[in-house]
Amino acid sequence: MAIELFGSVAVASLRIMSKKDMSNRSTEYAVMRKEPGGGAMANNWNIPADLEQEVRERDRVCVYCRNEFLSHKESAKASASWEHIINDASIITRENICLCCRGCNASKGQKKLSDWLLTNYCKERGITADTVAPIIKQAIENGQ
Incomplete structure (x- = not known):
């Protein structure tokens, strides 16, 4: 390249x-x-390089299901993707940017976090407000 x-x-x-x-x-x-x-x-989301590095170091597994990321070749659904916790791509802060697996990202879509946690997807995978990463718990405490 x-x-x-x-x-x-x-x-x-x-x-x-x-x-x-x-x-x-x-x-x-x-x-x-x-x-x-x-x-x-x-990156495609205009995340500054220093913030991208910080988030990559913090989020070494999916912030929702807590599964390890796999390469896209191994599993597209288990590969890492950028997530805006609040569904607004203009909010580019360490509190709103995280990494999750593509499966969780696709399931959450544009849903509010608290609504998504009530879906069958989360229930079937044991994803709750208690099992998610600290960055997600913080968002829940702030009303998401």
């Missing part, structure tokens, strides 16, 4: 894959933007 700077936007370019290669892989890309403060953002 090559990174080229165009004004204040750095663009990652990817090699072209054959149809055979593409059928066996998911294509991932990132656009890096330079923030006014000088930090770099390297």
Whole structure:
């Protein structure tokens, strides 16, 4: 992958894959933007690099089901995905950004956290306000 700077936007370019290669892989890309403060953002949600690193260090397992993340090749549903606890992509804070498995993220969708915890998905997996990660418990205490 090559990174080229165009004004204040750095663009990652990817090699072209054959149809055979593409059928066996998911294509991932990132656009890096330079923030006014000088930090770099390297994800589709515009999460600053320092916050991304902090969250990745904090959330080593799914914040909801507490299962370990697997690579996308091993299991798409068990791979890590970015989650906005409050469903507003403009709220990019350590209290609202976390990592969860794609299964939990897809199930939660746009539901309010307290409503989602009452769904059959959570009941079947034993996901409750008591079993989730501390960052989620904090959100529940704050009315989510």
